[in-house]
Amino acid sequence: MQPPRTDLAPPKDDPFTVEQLKQYDGSDPSKPIYVAIKGTVFDVTRKADTYGKGKSYNLFAGKDASRALGMSSLKEEDAVSDYSTLSAADTKTLNDWYDFFSKRYNIVGKVVDLPPQGSQSQSTNPAGGASAL
Numbered sequence: 001m002q003p004p005r006t007d008l009a010p011p012k013d014d015p016f017t018v019e020q021l022k023q024y025d026g027s028d029p030s031k032p033i034y035v036a037i038k039g040t041v042f043d044v045t046r047k048a049d050t051y052g053k054g055k056s057y058n059l060f061a062g063k064d065a066s067r068a069l070g071m072s073s074l075k076e077e078d079a080v081s082d083y084s085t086l087s088a089a090d091t092k093t094l095n096d097w098y099d100f101f102s103k104r105y106n107i108v109g110k111v112v113d114l115p116p117q118g119s120q121s122q123s124t125n126p127a128g129g130a131s132a133l
Helices: 018-022 045-051 066-071 088-104
Strands: 014-016 034-037 040-043 106-111
Touching: 014 018, 034 066, 034 088, 040 088, 066 088
Parallel strands: 014 106
Antiparallel strands: 034 040, 040 106
């Protein structure tokens, strides 16, 4: 695990819409790569080898995928901002990821138009799998 950085810029509060954030998914090498967690946008460009197009964690780039981070999931269907149905353990994991990113990547803004928590939640069937809405 990489150590916390001591050279981070002061956090910014620039507004991003969900649509604007999609432009920073690593598909355009001339643009930075952003990952949002709980509405906070982090610049992960320096780790393009991880978050860039075709890389292992590109799923998280250009969106708020808080639910997937909390679940430690790399499934596209989990890569949504709504984390309201996470278990206590998964919520702790999500908060740990938020702290990790806060200590290692510059905060460049906030997503201003995320759907309210609970509006994207996936229903869970008794067998434990997600059911289609």
